[in-house]
Amino acid sequence: MTRSTGEGQVSLFEYAGGAPAFQALAAALHERCLADPVLNHPFSHPGQHPEHVQRLGTYLAEVFGGPPEYSQTCGTHFGMLDLHARQGADDDLGERFVRCFVLACDDAGLPADPAFRGALRDYMTWAAGDVMQYSPLGSQVPADVRMPHWTWEGPH
Numbered sequence: 001m002t003r004s005t006g007e008g009q010v011s012l013f014e015y016a017g018g019a020p021a022f023q024a025l026a027a028a029l030h031e032r033c034l035a036d037p038v039l040n041h042p043f044s045h046p047g048q049h050p051e052h053v054q055r056l057g058t059y060l061a062e063v064f065g066g067p068p069e070y071s072q073t074c075g076t077h078f079g080m081l082d083l084h085a086r087q088g089a090d091d092d093l094g095e096r097f098v099r100c101f102v103l104a105c106d107d108a109g110l111p112a113d114p115a116f117r118g119a120l121r122d123y124m125t126w127a128a129g130d131v132m133q134y135s136p137l138g139s140q141v142p143a144d145v146r147m148p149h150w151t152w153e154g155p156h
Contacts, residue, residue, distance in 0.1 A: 012116065026060060
């Protein structure tokens with residue numbers, strides 16, 4: 001697929017292959033995290049939403065330019081951050097998550113274009129840092145955090 005049309009550059013969502021690509025990415029990421037000894041616990045704990053993988057896919061799709069399905073049906077960015085906050089996570093949890101994400105992009109068969117993969121990796125590096133800043137016990141997520149949107153050039 002080409003990165004541009006006569007009307008401009010396609011979104012990362014479109015370039016990836018739309019919603020099915022992000023559902024495949026979410027499933028691959030979940031599997032990678034289950035196989036990691038540190039990430040296994042947060043991805044296998046009792047009480048996890050039964051549609052966690054599907055919701056992760058809709059979240060990622062929205063971030064990368066897809067429809068606002070996550071925001072309309074699942075919750076807000078505040079809710080996602082608050083759910084993951086105050087866990088006292090290991091210092092390397094974010095790095096491990098990014099590593100699993102990068103490998104999951106291969107597992108899901110996403111385009112190998114370096115600019116595309118770089119944009120996805122840059123987002124996930126930022127996102128892992130965003131989540132990890134609220135990991136210490138007692139952390140409070142600001143109520144006004146907004147859903148991130150990421151383009152080929154970065155945050156939008």
